[in-house]
Amino acid sequence: MSDDLVTPAWRSGHVEPGAVARAADALAAGGVVGLPTETVYGLAAAARDRAAVGRVFTIKGRPSDHPVIVHVSGPADLPAWGKNVPGYAARLAAALWPGPLTLVVPAADDVPRYLTGGQDTVGLRCPAHPVALAVIEAAGAVAAPSANRFGQVSPTTAADVIADIGDRLDPVHDLVLDGGPCPVGVESTILDCTDDRPRVLRWGAVEVDEIERVGGRPVSTASSAVRAPGGLASHYAPRAAVHLGNGAAPGEGFLALTGVPTPPGAVRLAEPEDTRAYAAVVYRSLRDADALGLPVVWAQPPADGSALAVAVRDRLARAAVR
Known part of the structure; x- marks a missing residue:
């Protein structure tokens, strides 16, 4: 630095x-x-x-x-x-x-x-x-x-x-x-x-x-004509190809919550204990994958219905678009 x-x-x-x-x-x-x-x-x-x-x-x-x-x-x-x-x-x-x-x-x-x-x-x-x-x-x-x-x-x-x-x-x-x-x-x-x-x-x-x-108003999630940052289909992308799920092959990166086993031979990037911890390390993990020269990252995001989990899934889905 x-x-x-x-x-x-x-x-x-x-x-x-x-x-x-x-x-x-x-x-x-x-x-x-x-x-x-x-x-x-x-x-x-x-x-x-x-x-x-x-x-x-x-x-x-x-x-x-x-x-x-x-x-x-x-x-x-x-x-x-x-x-x-x-x-x-x-x-x-x-x-x-x-x-x-x-x-x-x-x-x-x-x-x-x-x-x-x-x-x-x-x-x-x-x-x-x-x-x-x-x-x-x-x-x-x-x-x-x-x-x-x-x-x-x-x-x-x-x-x-x-x-x-x-x-x-x-x-x-x-x-x-x-x-x-x-x-x-x-x-x-x-x-x-x-x-x-x-x-x-x-x-x-x-x-x-x-x-x-x-x-004091109900919130809508319908589409809007207003443009906002981060709305492109492909965004937040590392050099490594990002896939969602747990199909990591040997030599590929893997990110999931603690308790989810690492596929054989995959490189574990982080083991966050909950959704909040996952959000805090998701970008760090993608950067680490690039620093390690990994060609592919598999990410299994939190599946709960919290807004933060939805946000993490959104960022990873956009990172996966090529």
Whole structure:
């Protein structure tokens, strides 16, 4: 990992103020910052700095018509970014932020369309990571898609960010904050809040029954015309071919919960004890498979009905598409 780019930002359970100040200065000067969140690492730019956000797209190789999520400091920021925000969306923000929940709301008139993929909606989230929150409070809202090359495995450590895009960052103007491994491990739930009923656009760690209880509205899973990050058929993909199930041959990778036996000769990538632990290691395991040069990974995802299990199955299914 390059010492020129990485700044430790979390020590002994405390945020490093100097790291936050350095990140805020970089963002104010038009730089980009690898930012730890509870889900995955983001590549952050000041949200209203068009040139800086453009660099994020270029560094990632991200198509310009893909919306990015704006990370804000809390529910009080909703009026600055959204208009005619439904009451249930405001209740969700008040109760579930900071947290792994992105709310897509009608965009305020002055929201730059380079953030929205040309749509009249904007995705907003308040991350539940002390480093990310400290940076946002110091620097203002940031646009922050995942800090990796577009379509590839999302990063859950600072080292992943450097491995993916370190050669595309400027050590003079950019930096990566090391906040440790991401505890959730998969991207946020995205909820379309532009209608009377909230609609799931991307599965994450937030349970539907919690959304319904807090928001007071039934949740729909029907398709939506709103475009959201992570919606392509092929996404989150390692170099190794990914298959779902337990058919690993000798020399192929295998990922499953503890208690599921490893096929003879297969390389066990992890043995998470439950769905939450599985989500936290799924991207790490795909990266490990590539580091080991494994041509194939077989993943047997959790089969329970939790939102997080659905999210893991969704990510692996997209990783398997070639």
